[in-house]
Amino acid sequence: MITVISSVLVMIILSLLRVNVVLAVLAAGITAGLISGLGWQEGLDLLISGMGGQAETALSYILLGVFAVMIGKSGITGVLVSFLLRVIQGRRGLLIMIIAAVASLSQNVVPVHIAFIPILIPPLLKLFNELKIDRRAVASALTFGLKAPYVTLPVGFGFIYHNTIASEMTASGLDISVNEIWKAMVLPGAGMVVGLFIAVFITYRKPREYASIGEEQEDVLIDKKSESLSVSHIFTIIAIIAALVTQIVMDSLIFGALAGIVLMFLFKVIPFKTGDETVNEGVRLMGMIAFVMLIASGFATVLQETGAVDDMVEKAVEVSGSANLWTAAVILLSGLVVTLGIGTSFGTVPILAALFVPFCMSVGFSPLATVALIGTAGAMGDAGSPASDSTLGPTAGLKVDGKHHHIWDTCVPTFLHYNIPLFLFGLLAAMVL
Template sequence: MNAVLIAVVIMVGLSLARVHVVLSLIIGAVAGGLVAGLTVADTLTAFQDGLKNGAQIALSYAILGAFAMAIAHSGAPKLLADAMTVRLNQASATRSVKWLLFAVVCVMAIFSQNLIPIHIAFIPLIIPPLLLLFNRLQVDRRLLACLMTFGLVNTYMFIPYGFGDIFLNQIILKNINDAGMDTTGASIMQIMIIPALGMLIGLLLAVFVSYRKPRVYQNIEVAKAADALMTSDKPSHYRAWVALVAIIAAFLVHLYTDSLLMGSIAGFAIFMASGVVKWREADSVFNDGIKMMAMIGFIMISAQGFAEVMKATGQIDALVVGAMEVFGGNQAVAAFVMLIIGLVVTLGIGSSFSTVPILAAIYVPLCMALGFSMPATIALVATAGVLGDAGSPASDSTLGPTMGLNMDGQHDHIKDSVLPTFIHYNIPLIIFGWIAAMVL
């Protein structure tokens, strides 16, 4: 049996069995190397050689996490949440208030990926203070989970800024280039608009069909914010303005240098220079931010090592030839199978950012052999990587919403976050990802 296939099956199987993803990647890589005839030493050498390919991405992620924590530390998100809560609580529980809340939650999730790149750190600051208001409006929290997950996932898979820059430019295009396909001149937004449209349709179904009916929850007082993200200083308008200046500076530096790393550093430096993040607190804030993103970084680095071992086995070509025989050159069937495999792999790993290096090493040669165009290949690899991020029990895109919505113990992670997002986003992504592969 093919060593690459065995390695992937072992890795996914262990991940689904709740073995830690990093350990699953290492065990799967070693198993694949040994089946291919490599020694343990050669396998580990290949794995270590691959680690450096993910170092830059992981570092960007870690520094961005530090910047996100500095924004949270400034108290600006809490100030916004408190002001919004007061105004909405004073308003009558009308339909317009409910739609305004939906828009705020979705926009905050979108901005958390690019304009204000704090990832899921906004959720424990914004959502818990609003739970009682959601209860008064009888909003189904499954809908709120879908709104947040849409903003968290659709944004990075479509807009090449912030986390989207990491995913689309530094991971998707880089790994496809490394796998042997030239992506020069690729317009990533034009390519990904079709899969992104699929997620939008899934969101509209959740809003207007699946979860439009009222749902009753008990009114239980909850903490207004996660303790880990609270600043020791009282939020102020000065601190909020500094946060705004830091965000704008990070945005401009990123545009000028084309480096998310430099943009994050510039933003963090403004927080320190202004005194919002005091010198004695800098290490703590910086370390907390890195901790928030560290696990994803480790998984991304390990995934690059796994992909390098798969290349070292020399059996990717054999897998491609075998797949060609099975598909009989049928692009439609091949595209569908590749998307399903991407769904299974990402469900196991829990991170689309970490899935792409594994999939690209296998899919790109297969797409080239089957005659897929460069845009179609990009759409296939990116969509296969994203599939399962929404709907994976181990994904930030489901863990984050649960973290905020379950502050009062009335939101089940699997039933109320994982299954709703899996149904409303993964099914449309498979359909529209397949369409993109066929028409591009």
């Protein structure tokens, strides 16, 4: 227990002190190894060996960054901004809720996860500045859309999450159908809706001034080509659709992004001679998020291979007594700590289910209450974790002009507005189901 809590605290404290998140997660991984009894070199070797677990994801994000830059250079984003200016007419809240809706669709109807963020958000930064939108509200909306649908709905990524819960609970001795999971997760999902409305219409409602974007940055963020559709715009739309179809058919973000990139060159939307420059800009856009995912995978490997996570969950079981509010709180907080460290809800559920499912059955929690506890415990921490793509994705889009901080403008707001409601509504679900 000490290993997990101490290493996660190291990561959180360093991140809050504005230490680069890569260094913060690296320090947390080394700390976990040392506390577990590994030497400096042995702990570092284990961390490095685990980085390969997210290599495919990291490459996907790099290629998506390149594709996003190509789309920006095509001029089609200028058409989008022009349309939004006419529709929104100064209504900040409406724009933010539209972004939350688009993000939600990225989890089920068009399952691209964070791939849309570097394409959609950077061109809108100038519009955000003109409307004096607090970007913390936008980060909250994006994280809501990336997280709430899979927590609540058994569709797209939500089906994968609900199926993970069902299969892991069945393997741990509680036979339950994937079609039953949503019934237990409706209340926690409703808590996230409450958190979204509080963030957008109360906490970050007031106008916030940002320094004006320089001409050089504006050339990158807002193209100055025609605001009406042109042939190059049509070719860009074809490339986007092709990338989406390829991703779905081949179940690979890498092949999807590559399809889009190749078509942008073949259609001559992007001149081949500018390829080096475009790729470099794409790496700058998404390189940090890719490398953080690699380091986070290494940190997760250290925690799991040393047995630190299993030890913490076992200790949590020991301090719990019966099916009461205290026991439910311990289970949820255990999930929060684990997910904050490893940055993935999907990877947390198998860890928690193995020990908490038999325990919940033994103390008298109903099957649906157990689902609510395991599902919510797995989801807690994904919002707010410095190493989660639910926070790294929004930051990648909002920080392009250097006026958005990953920890203080994305992680802290999303932690407060989603983990607290998830905790409270998760407790409620455990008590009433």
